[in-house]
Amino acid sequence: MEVTLMAKNVEALYWEPREGGAVQCKLCPVRCLLKEGKTGVCMAKKNIGGKLIATAYGLTTAFNYDPIEKKPLYHFHPGATILSLGPNACNMGCQFCQNFQISQQTAPTRRVEPSELVAAANVRNCVGVAYTYTEPLMWYEYVLDAAYAVKRAGLKNVLVSNGYLEPEPFDHILPLIDALNIDIKSMDEEFYRKICKGKLAPVLRNVEHTAGKAHIEITNLVIPGLNDSDDNFERLAKFIAGVDPFMPLHFSRYHPMYKMENPMTPVDTLLRAGEISRQYLKYVFIGNVEVPGYDDTHCPSCNALLIRRQGFSAEVLAVENGHCVKCGTSVKIVGV
Ligand code: SF4
Known part of the structure; x- marks a missing residue:
């Protein structure tokens, strides 16, 4: 127990x-x-x-070996396994939280010392450790200690985060982190204030600041009636393109959860989000639902199939040293 x-x-x-x-x-x-x-x-x-x-130092709600695609990270060591853990903590209060049992309520935890992580990661030949599931930046002191140990062992550190941190601590921890997936929940400050009990501006600042320092991908959970307008998709894609058009964007299907009863996201809405965003971005994916053509990675230059995905498994077909083997373009995919 x-x-x-x-x-x-x-x-x-x-x-x-x-x-x-x-x-x-x-x-x-x-x-x-x-x-x-x-x-x-x-x-x-x-x-x-x-x-x-x-008080949450070292106490984790989960301890799993996940495919890195599940974070989601599609362009960082595709096909790798990553040891994943997360605290019983979050600094936002999203009404739609898909993990509310461990982020918004007291949940059972077990202690894992930073020194135990490397051995545990090596047992399954993991690429590294992901701090994920809830809001790992609230575990700041633990992530710092763990990330030092993981990096010293030559493994990678991954953060899956809402990006809602003050600039100084964010910049301080960034050199230890190899890859991040940051949620941009909406491009509307009102949405953040009313639905998430947070603010958008610090998140955007941290995304901008990460570019060029660590690998970064973005997730947007699409909720019918709340953040699913063409305008929101366009502003999100334009913002990311302004930072780096090669930054992958994952639209994720929402399911009614926690305090939110809006219906599940229609596939057509996700397709519309994808179509709009592809005008600005090289890599757009749709998650939590299988939509043909939206799970694979194609070369932005010659359209060769670079990585084929099914569920959470990935098969690298045509990438070498971060370049498309067909046309030689740098495709900004890390670890292959
Ligand atoms: S300021 Fe943020 S990190 Fe500090 S106690 Fe409050 S919610 Fe937690």
Whole structure:
């Protein structure tokens, strides 16, 4: 039976003392002001004795060997297996959260020390470790320690994140991270404020800042009636193209979940999102549903089939050293 264990008392980074024993957390834009004994919005930090403690340190809700395609990352070591774990924590409150049982509610966890990760990853010949499932940046202190150990062992670090962090801590952790998938949930600040209890601008800032420093792919969960307008798809694709037109964009099918009862995303909506985005971007994929022609990677230059995918499996057919073997174009695919 799984149990929730007490973490070690690891002091959090990025906080300041305030009057009367309170503390101000400065890790993410929520900026929780916490009196003695209070826990932050993310559930991962607590004011204990006038200090901010990273109470979720080392406690994971999951410990799985996943295909890297499941993150989703399609252009980073395609076909690899990656050890995946995630905290019982999140700093947003998306009404549609597809993982709400472990991100928005208290859930059972088990402790995994950073030093255990490398051996566990090597058991299944993993490319590295993914911090994923919930909001791993709320595990900041643990991810730092784990990522150092993983990198020292010559393995890769992957973050699957909402990207909602203050610039200084984000920039500080970035050199340890090899690849990210960041959710851009909408191009509308109101959507972020009302539906996600967050803000869009810090997310866009972090996406822009990651480009050129680590591999990055974007996911957009398409919710009927909320973020499925042509205008939203076009603004999203234009934004990404402005950063890097080779950055893969994954449209993902939403299912009614948590507090959201809107119906499941129609396939036609995903096709429309794909059509609009392909005007601006080299690589657009559709996930959580099989749509022929939207799971494979083709060369943006000669249209050769580079990677064939079925479900979460990937077969690399025509990429060598990041170049299309047919026409020689640099296709910006990492690890093959
Ligand atoms: S990291 Fe957690 S405690 Fe800190 S400001 Fe963000 S939500 Fe609040």
